[in-house]
Amino acid sequence: MRLTNVTHLRLPFGRLWGYDVSVSAPKRRLPVSFDQRLHVGAGERPGSWMALSFRLPAPTRRDSIADAWLAVIARHGTLRSAFVRGADGEPELHEIEIGPGTWVEHQISPGQAVNDAVRDILDSACSPYAQPSHRLCLLETAAGLTLVIAADHAHVDMWSMLVIARDLLSALGARKADHEPLPRPVPAFEEHTQALLDRNAAPEHVRQRWKDIIGDSGGVMPQFPLPLGAPAPQRERVEVRDVFDLDDGAAFAAQARDDGVSTLALAVAAMTAVTRELAGTPLRAVFPVHSRFEDKWHDSVGWFITNSVLESAIAEPRAAAAAVKEAVQLGSWPLADVLGPWGGMPVAPGMFAISWLDLRRLPVRIDSVGLDAQYVSAAIDTDGVMLWFILDESGLHLRCRYPDTLEARANVGGWLDLLVARLQADARSSVRGLLRVAGRTFRLERASRDDVEAIAGLLSDDQFGPDRECVELERYEAAYDVVVRDKSNYLGVVRNGADRIVATMQLTIIPGLSRGGSSRLQIEGLRVAATERSRGLGTAMLEWAHDFGRARGARLAQVTTDETRERARAFYTRLGYQTAHVGLKRSI
Numbered sequence: 191m192r193l194t195n196v197t198h199l200r201l202p203f204g205r206l207w208g209y210d211v212s213v214s215a216p217k218r219r220l221p222v223s224f225d226q227r228l229h230v231g232a233g234e235r236p237g238s239w240m241a242l243s244f245r246l247p248a249p250t251r252r253d254s255i256a257d258a259w260l261a262v263i264a265r266h267g268t269l270r271s272a273f274v275r276g277a278d279g280e281p282e283l284h285e286i287e288i289g290p291g292t293w294v295e296h297q298i299s300p301g302q303a304v305n306d307a308v309r310d311i312l313d314s315a316c317s318p319y320a321q322p323s324h325r326l327c328l329l330e331t332a333a334g335l336t337l338v339i340a341a342d343h344a345h346v347d348m349w350s351m352l353v354i355a356r357d358l359l360s361a362l363g364a365r366k367a368d369h370e371p372l373p374r375p376v377p378a379f380e381e382h383t384q385a386l387l388d389r390n391a392a393p394e395h396v397r398q399r400w401k402d403i404i405g406d407s408g409g410v411m412p413q414f415p416l417p418l419g420a421p422a423p424q425r426e427r428v429e430v431r432d433v434f435d436l437d438d439g440a441a442f443a444a445q446a447r448d449d450g451v452s453t454l455a456l457a458v459a460a461m462t463a464v465t466r467e468l469a470g471t472p473l474r475a476v477f478p479v480h481s482r483f484e485d486k487w488h489d490s491v492g493w494f495i496t497n498s499v500l501e502s503a504i505a506e507p508r509a510a511a512a513a514v515k516e517a518v519q520l521g522s523w524p525l526a527d528v529l530g531p532w533g534g535m536p537v538a539p540g541m542f543a544i545s546w547l548d549l550r551r552l553p554v555r556i557d558s559v560g561l562d563a564q565y566v567s568a569a570i571d572t573d574g575v576m577l578w579f580i581l582d583e584s585g586l587h588l589r590c591r592y593p594d595t596l597e598a599r600a601n602v603g604g605w606l607d608l609l610v611a612r613l614q615a616d617a618r619s620s621v622r623g624l625l626r627v628a629g630r631t632f633r634l635e636r637a638s639r640d641d642v643e644a645i646a647g648l649l650s651d652d653q654f655g656p657d658r659e660c661v662e663l664e665r666y667e668a669a670y671d672v673v674v675r676d677k678s679n680y681l682g683v684v685r686n687g688a689d690r691i692v693a694t695m696q697l698t699i700i701p702g703l704s705r706g707g708s709s710r711l712q713i714e715g716l717r718v719a720a721t722e723r724s725r726g727l728g729t730a731m732l733e734w735a736h737d738f739g740r741a742r743g744a745r746l747a748q749v750t751t752d753e754t755r756e757r758a759r760a761f762y763t764r765l766g767y768q769t770a771h772v773g774l775k776r777s778i
Contacts, residue, residue: 191549191558191582193589195428195567199305204331206298208311209256211291213321216274216284223383224526225493226344228535230273230281230318237568239316241340242351244561250335250362252293258361259326261371262354263288266491267378268345272321286321309569312340343493348547348565349480350491352554379492392523399520400528403474403499404536411476412499413540414575415469416605419595421539423571427594433610434585434617437636437680440741444622453581454546455511460612463505468605472503476543479521488553496521500544541574549582558582575602625684625730632727634734637681642670644691645683648717680738684731692719693727697735699742711739711747732765
């Protein structure tokens with residue numbers, strides 16, 4: 191899923207609406223979590239919210255959207271709560287009743303960007319003490335409808351935003367089918383807060399470890415290890431980078447499995463190495479971990495996040511995995527008690543935080559690609575560095591916020607550059623690309639434009655090559671550009687130990703409705719250099735191709751070969767391919 195910032199949010203131009211619900215006076219008092227108290231206690235301010243934007247898949251009436259939104263609010267207790275200042279000035283959380291409201295059109299001023307208009311609305315409606323502190327916005331355009339759902343961070347986390355979007359889409363679908371809008375209400379976040387408050391205090395070894403890490407960080411929460419400029423809030427600089435595509439993500443995951451660690455641990459090893467190289471210190475960062483310890487909370491909405499600290503000193507996968515495990519354990523205890531000696535979180539300018547969310551492992555899913563869904567952060571002034579990673583079916587993405595100073599641009603930007611380069615290098619040198627054949631090792635990798643001439647040579651070195659292939663390299667290069675633009679294609683080359691290209695193939699995932707909606711793997715242009723034929727390389731390539739297809743949901747692999755290629759047909763038959771269909775071709 192795309193990670194973005196409201197300043198960079200891509201929204202179509204159209205009529206902008208906000209849904210104003212009706213709200214009762216504050217009622218029953220609710221427990222306040224440690225993190226909520228810190229967040230809301232900082233007071234009213236713009237930019238304390240988070241949001242999710244997505245396109246609706248079909249034309250929908252505004253009143254239907256409003257009814258679905260009210261059904262979502264009715265299901266999740268935290269959306270029916272609001273903060274007020276207590277008599278002592280501390281934040282109190284109270285239950286509120288929310289009822290039907292009205293759609294209000296917000297005019298987009300001449301010259302104003304749509305995302306700036308949305309930002310103004312959310313900064314006003316989604317502040318810590320707003321009642322309620324969430325907002326539903328709708329953009330009506332000729333191309334369709336786009337929804338933006340936002341809430342003050344005290345009530346939601348990134349997982350919760352997926353739950354809200356899923357439930358809203360389900361409620362809209364149920365309304366069309368004349369069914370009940372949503373299943374029964376789920377456990378409310380207030381119950382989770384109380385459960386945490388009732389937990390036993392942390393043991394002494396946990397307190398001591400927190401003390402050690404904070405002490406090593408100068409008596410405050412971990413800070414970015416390189417200079418950021420003036421230690422005061424500055425206008426933010428937000429960088430959004432796509433680190434891996436699907437293929438490099440699969441390669442990175444394969445390397446993690448081979449190392450016996452998680453993808454997170456392998457990424458932490460890379461961050462540790464970069465920090466050691468540039469700053470000469472261990473990696474230390476605030477590390478949010480989720481607190482949905484039981485399955486009962488998976489469908490609930492709330493701020494199910496507790497902060498921990500991550501310290502990784504050795505740039506080695508298993509050492510990094512141990513550091514991650516320790517961080518999760520350190521964050522599994524009530525923090526109010528742990529951080530009591532410092533009067534709460536000892537935050538100082540330059541605080542460094544790293545967030546990791548693997549959407550593939552969550553029990554909550556939406557079609558983020560089809561819906562063009564985007565996680566949206568607010569725009570703020572900042573004096574620290576916050577790094578978010580999102581891992582999903584399309585690869586690995588990151589968003590980084592830091593003070594927009596010359597020092598931070600150089601130091602944080604340089605750290606990010608080196609990190610992304612290292613992660614990509616780790617993916618492309620992964621064991622996933624290794625083909626071991628008869629005691630020899632080959633590497634299969636995505637072809638680059640510089641490889642086109644070698645690929646053309648392999649295609650021509652064939653009994654039909656002289657008649658079917660051409661001699662104009664420019665035509666192959668133009669075709670390469672078209673192939674790689676379509677992400678359903680994988681054009682691969684195989685290199686031998688001398689780094690010479692000795693084979694190639696093109697793989698294409700073809701989605702379809704037939705065979706129960708099965709996707710197919712099409713294998714084209716498989717060629718092996720004459721010197722490497724009949725030695726098992728082609729078999730290894732096909733086995734790799736089958737794994738490639740399975741990882742993308744393909745249930746059928748298909749190849750085509752000329753009827754006169756008897757050896758090729760025998761090769762494919764030996765590997766389980768059957769001539770169960772007749773393929774027909776003609777020139778057009």
